[in-house]
Amino acid sequence: MQISSSVLCSEFSHLPVAMPSSMYAAPQASASNGVGNGDGMPHVLVVPYPAQGHMLPLLDLAALLSARGLALTVAVTAGNVRLLAPFLAACPSVATVVLPFLPAGCGENTKDLPADLFRPFMASLAALSAPLLSWCKSQSRGVTAIVSDLFTGWTLPLAEELGVPHVAFSCANVHYLATTHSLWRRMPTRRRLDDADGTVTFSEVPGSPSFPWRSLPWMFRVHVPGDEVSETIRRIFLWNIESSCFVANSFAALEAAYVERPLPDLMAKRVFAVGALSDAVRNCDERGGKPAVAPAKVAAWLDGFDDGAVVYVCFGSQQALSPSQAACVAGALALSSVAFVWAVRSGTVVPEGFEAAATAASRGMVIRGWAPQVEILRHRAVGWFLTHCGWNSVLEATAAGVAMLTWPMGADQFINASVLAEAGVAVPVAEGADTAPDAGKMASVMAAAVAKEGESVRKRAVELGRNAAAAVAEGGTSHNDLEGLVRVLSDVD
Numbered sequence: 146m147q148i149s150s151s152v153l154c155s156e157f158s159h160l161p162v163a164m165p166s167s168m169y170a171a172p173q174a175s176a177s178n179g180v181g182n183g184d185g186m187p188h189v190l191v192v193p194y195p196a197q198g199h200m201l202p203l204l205d206l207a208a209l210l211s212a213r214g215l216a217l218t219v220a221v222t223a224g225n226v227r228l229l230a231p232f233l234a235a236c237p238s239v240a241t242v243v244l245p246f247l248p249a250g251c252g253e254n255t256k257d258l259p260a261d262l263f264r265p266f267m268a269s270l271a272a273l274s275a276p277l278l279s280w281c282k283s284q285s286r287g288v289t290a291i292v293s294d295l296f297t298g299w300t301l302p303l304a305e306e307l308g309v310p311h312v313a314f315s316c317a318n319v320h321y322l323a324t325t326h327s328l329w330r331r332m333p334t335r336r337r338l339d340d341a342d343g344t345v346t347f348s349e350v351p352g353s354p355s356f357p358w359r360s361l362p363w364m365f366r367v368h369v370p371g372d373e374v375s376e377t378i379r380r381i382f383l384w385n386i387e388s389s390c391f392v393a394n395s396f397a398a399l400e401a402a403y404v405e406r407p408l409p410d411l412m413a414k415r416v417f418a419v420g421a422l423s424d425a426v427r428n429c430d431e432r433g434g435k436p437a438v439a440p441a442k443v444a445a446w447l448d449g450f451d452d453g454a455v456v457y458v459c460f461g462s463q464q465a466l467s468p469s470q471a472a473c474v475a476g477a478l479a480l481s482s483v484a485f486v487w488a489v490r491s492g493t494v495v496p497e498g499f500e501a502a503a504t505a506a507s508r509g510m511v512i513r514g515w516a517p518q519v520e521i522l523r524h525r526a527v528g529w530f531l532t533h534c535g536w537n538s539v540l541e542a543t544a545a546g547v548a549m550l551t552w553p554m555g556a557d558q559f560i561n562a563s564v565l566a567e568a569g570v571a572v573p574v575a576e577g578a579d580t581a582p583d584a585g586k587m588a589s590v591m592a593a594a595v596a597k598e599g600e601s602v603r604k605r606a607v608e609l610g611r612n613a614a615a616a617v618a619e620g621g622t623s624h625n626d627l628e629g630l631v632r633v634l635s636d637v638d
Contacts, residue, residue: 453528465492476584546610
């Protein structure tokens with residue numbers, strides 16, 4: 146199934162729609178790296194989803210696979226090629242195949258699109274299947290396996306056509322992997338359309354967790370039966386379930402209940418938990434973009450604080466805070482008197498005078514733009530992280546042994562917050578994309594966190610950080626699962 150370009154063009158005239166294969170120029174292999182082939186070697190096609198939070202961990206995985214001798218080709222659209230530059234510089238043996246995306250020059254990544262176009266954008270990418278299949282068939286040494294993001298599940302029929310294994314990669318945790326596919330398989334509904342608090346129970350997920358309707362992934366909540374975009378997205382997720390196996394950016398010590406047994410919602414397929422990938426790769430240089438401030442400058446500022454005394458604040462690359470939410474965060478930081486680093490994305494307006502006051506008091510730093518997040522979290526002075534619970538951020542904090550103040554807002558974030566709560570390494574402060582919590586109450590939570598009351602949570606976070614490091618070390622659970630994945634991908638008939 147692929148969504149017709151005519152429907153998208155009529156409803157979303159400014160959407161960069163992937164057109165049928167006859168409209169494409171021929172896909173271009175990278176000139177410098179060839180086509181990713183090697184005599185007697187498997188040739189793995191890697192298909193990321195063009196969103197920052199999805200691409201980074203899959204490219205981390207690709208780097209690890211390349212380091213183990215696998216020949217790889219990464220498929221991207223023309224507008225996303227520049228985002229691969231740091232990865233390709235570190236992994237020069239990896240090739241690319243560039244798929245033109247029409248109309249040229251439009252946004253080809255979710256960071257360049259408004260949220261209301263995310264769903265049609267995801268559905269439109271299915272049109273890339275035909276030109277990608279044509280490219281695969283044209284190679285002198287064929288593709289022997291496909292590793293694909295969950296959101297590009299349309300690669301499953303392509304793998305079947307080629308007669309090769311298909312591996313579904315989740316940039317999120319195993320809990321989310323099982324829960325979201327349970328939703329798309331079972332399609333639970335609400336008793337009343339206005340009932341946002343009605344619960345959905347996942348009886349075949351360990352612990353039978355329940356979530357209110359408002360906390361389910363939004364892509365499922367807005368599904369409309371019979372709608373072309375909605376049905377294409379559902380089909381993408383159902384294709385994932387037919388994969389040979391799954392790979393998740395998580396680790397056994399964090400999700401023991403979800404990795405130690407087969408999960409019915411994933412058809413009892415093997416799940417390789419290979420995270421935390423950012424910790425396994427340990428490549429911080431311009432990870433995700435050029436930082437707005439030099440890591441050394443931030444580190445020098447943090448050096449002036451005691452261990453664990455600083456709160457790092459960041460709500461990810463997709464979520465801009467409303468004026469009332471930004472005022473709440475600023476108010477809480479001011480009232481709590483905690484030291485902080487606040488990474489502010491474009492679209493979030495910091496209250497006038499707040500930054501100057503914090504700078505004058507020598508207890509706050511505001512970074513506008515991309516922050517060197519991994520380096521910040523790994524600094525000994527940072528003990529807490531106020532986060533939207535995006536999984537990449539969660540894992541980076543977990544690997545650094547940093548406790549979290551959670552404010553999930555959407556997507557997989559409510560499930561992520563639940564995983565953190567089960568692990569005992571987080572304290573909730575708010576939830577919901579439209580919530581503007583009371584600044585005084587948030588300030589009390591922050592102040593308690595950095596004081597004696599937060600010590601037990603911090604100790605568990607530090608211990609979990611040790612477990613995360615052990616998982617990716619030689620002989621660790623994630624290291625062993627990665628080696629098992631390499632064996633699967635190397636099994637070429």
